[in-house]
Amino acid sequence: MELTTLYRLIGLQPEIVERLKPFHNGSDRMRLGPYLERLTMPETAQEAYLSLKEVLGEDPDGLAMLYCQLEAARQVYRRYQEKGIPERIFVDTMRCFPRFIAECEKKDGRLLFDRGWWSYRQTSMCLFRIGALEYEFRKHEGEPAVALHIPSGADLSEPAVNDSLEQAGRFFQTHYRDYKYSRYICISWLLSPALEPLLSETSRIRSFQQRFEIVQTYPENMEFIELLFQVPRTALYDSLPETTSLQRGVKALLLGGGMVGSAYGTLERQKYGSEAPIPR
Incomplete structure (x- = not known):
């Protein structure tokens, strides 16, 4: 599977696809190759992620890490095939990447990737999306x-x-x-x-x-702040949105001194x- 095919299958945001193009060169793949392979293995994925953070250095929007994890996802597709796992599960699992980017846009106001600390689970076949x-x-x-x-x-x-x-x-x-x-x-x-x-x-x-x-x-x-309200955890309680009944109820709970x-x-x-x- 080509990376561009993976991008299309998972519905990666067009702006992100464009911003990833500078990473599509042979020198990067050669330099990062050993880390990418370890990102696909359950026993080494976490260590590979931590090592990559050091190797990649400053990565303000997380796109270098995103490229690495998408390349690892592309590589691990072969193991899905070998195990006979349906392509539908592969695609649904790797759709975590555009989902995380969309969540960042809601929370931070721009397209970025900050979930590398989590998504190595998907690239190493430790975590699967199956239905809901x-x-x-x-x-x-x-x-x-x-x-x-x-x-x-x-x-x-x-x-x-x-x-x-x-x-x-x-x-x-x-x-x-x-x-x-x-x-x-x-x-x-x-x-x-x-x-x-x-x-x-x-x-x-x-x-x-x-x-x-x-x-x-x-x-x-405090994770519920980000997940329910799509704002940073540091947001003031009185500024939290009230779009849904659950948001309104939780906001009132917080303003009254309660906690979720x-x-x-x-x-x-x-x-x-x-x-x-x-x-x-």
């Missing part, structure tokens, strides 16, 4: 588990979440049969008990919360779906 949710190899109390992540804009309706879980069950059974896990885990502001009074009985977030057993809360975690934080929940694995293949 993302799934990552993790551990819970020392035992193998699968972490659920909720991408921005994800459909949290009961049918969409059920479908994602069913597809994920088939995915791991088909492509990672030797990975034995009994629990899904999730750490998210959307699981925070502080949200419950703000949610209607028919809320999709409430329905999602009710799937999990909450084992720990993190009341001081986040929570850690577990979900017992069930046998979702059948042996039918995942749609391509």
